[in-house]
Amino acid sequence: MEGTSYAIGAPVIPSFMPASQGVTDDSTTFANRVVNMMFTATSWYFQVAAASVVEDVMVEKLGNSVTPIWAVVSNISFILTNTEPLLEFARPTLHNIVDIGGISVHEPKPLDEKWNSILDLRHRNVLLSFGSVASCKFMPLEMKTAIVETIKSFPDVTFIWKYEEPEDAPFAHGVENLFLSKWTPQNDLLADDRLTVFVTHGGAGSLLESATRGKPMIVVPLFGDQTRNAKLIVKFGLGIMLNKQDLFDSNEMSKAIGEILNDKSYQNAAHRIRDLLANQSSWRERKLLKTVEMVAEFGEMPELRVAGRNLGIIAYYNLDIWLMTAIVLTFVVYLLLLIIRLLFGRFLGSTGRMIKIKTH
Structure with a gap:
């Protein structure tokens, strides 16, 4: 996040790096950059404010001798992130930021008879899961009804919907190609070749699992x-x-489901990223192990700390230099205009005198 990046001196460049809590991609249009600038500032403020609250509690409980949170962060040896570079907007980084995203995606387990029988019912299968924080049971009835109507329009496709209270879902009664389940073995289902499409809320964990399984x-x-x-x-x-x-x-x-089911370009792209991630799977574990071993053996790693972590925003982005340059250029332009004005005035004066002499 932006607060941590700023504390360790990692690049935060809103012109093309989407904010962690933002709504833009890495498009560099003017409008996109304006929106991303606002979300970058908001994301930074949110993390700084949250850390400030935690720090106040620490001081209250432990006294004023507590080391400030950002002082600890700025001197940290390594940061392990749940980020997979192949599934991320490309961005500059630091040597002490170690990306191990995907390491939590476990090897799939064989599906039991219940799930096997469901997947065997039809040639294509779709999994709907919106995570564990937002409960589908609290969706407006109109929304749940619309989802069911969508499912009914694909009678040759089986839909598995992770729904918290399947026994209390009258809107789904009688829909033969819909199966509600309080819990689903998501990773195992995604790894099965019979599953075709994943409808998800877009949480980082779900994206990594789905991409890993293609x-x-x-x-x-x-x-x-x-x-x-x-x-x-x-x-x-x-x-x-x-x-x-x-x-x-x-x-x-x-329309969206039909496009995904019938346009093979989505499947081809998913298989490509799956193969790329599979090529990196063992490397993530080695990176994690080597990083931890290095810290355990050598302790702090000042060699990897960048000087930029100690700079304020003005110095970090060279705003003072740009301001000084603007002032100097303005002064130079002013002098040039003044010289031109003086020369032009003298030229007009000498020309006027020459005209007077000729008339006399």
């Missing part, structure tokens, strides 16, 4: 970094992004 996605972001994640999926051709308001529109959902 499944095209329909992403419906709800909050936080999910819109940014959805933009990433669209950029890489791995899926389609829908607004959560689109869940009220069965036609819009049907």
